[in-house]
Amino acid sequence: MMKTCKKCGVEKEKSFFRKRVKPNGKVYYGNTCRQCISFSNKEYKKQYYIDNKEYINNKNAVYYENNKEKLIEENKKYYENNKEKILEEEKLWLESINGTKEYTEYREKCNISNKKYRDENKEKAKEYQQLPHVRRKKTLYTNIRRREDVAFKLRSSVSRSVHIVLKGEKNNLSILNYLPYTIDELKQHLESLFEHWMNWENWGVYNPKAWDDNNTDTWKWNLDHIIPQSDLLYTSMEDENFQKCWALENLRPYNAKQNIIDGASKTRHKKAA
Secondary structure, three states: OEEEOOOOOOEEEHHHEEEEEOOOOOEEEEEEEHHHHHHHHHHHHHHHHHHOHHHHHHHHHHHHHHOHHHHHHHHHHHHHHOHHHHHHHHHHHHHHHOOOHHHHHHHHHHHHHHHHHHHHOHHHHHHHHOOHHHHHHHHHHHHHHHHHOHHHHHHHHHHHHHHHHOOOOOOOOOHHHOOOOOHHHHHHHHHHOOOOOOOHHHEOOOOOOOOOOOOHHHOOEEEEEOOOHHHOOOOOOOOHHHHHHOOHHHEEEEEHHHHHHHHHHOHHHHHHO
16 A cells, blocks of 8 residues: 655655554554654754754763763773674775875864864863774774875874884974974985885885895885984974984985894994094
């Protein structure tokens, strides 16, 4: 049997309408199809949130504060029970949007919004970043970006190196505000110094088990300081030594094995002296 929806005006089978049974046992069907009801509910909920945004956010914040430990535990338990599925879905999602114009615009918008929130809610933001699923997604995203985006990997490597020297006192400041060049300029500088066997695929650490002196396919190279960081110590990115240490003329791609040998024998320290 067919019935016409009063909202969309389309004639559909009665199975598309909500079924009701009266106390006397008589069956009847609603006048609006399930699809229109669902759409109407979404539109209503969207408008309700817009009209009551502050009230809803405050209510959710209070609920989170009162149930923080419970929610974190539930989140952790859900992840453990669905780990493989979650990781696979996240991986597919990140790979599907990575590198697109829409994703770039989305990230820029998110970065502005997230920075504003972090500045206004520093303690809450810090707690949120420690949640298991947040740390996991951030790690996954970073790994994919480092594998597919040379500029991102280069920036991450420099940032991590500076973070180690400053012993965690980098305070989330961007290295780009202190370096006298862009990451693309650094990338071009290193490429101009590549030896015939060097490329961005074999940038990595020295592995004695995999290294064969007679086979360049097994070789790796490092981002190296000609005058070592240990000779140009700095306590902040505003120090003069920071500029000297990370100047383009002090950076080069260097044979990873030779880098280990030089470091152990203090060869470059002697040259610098």
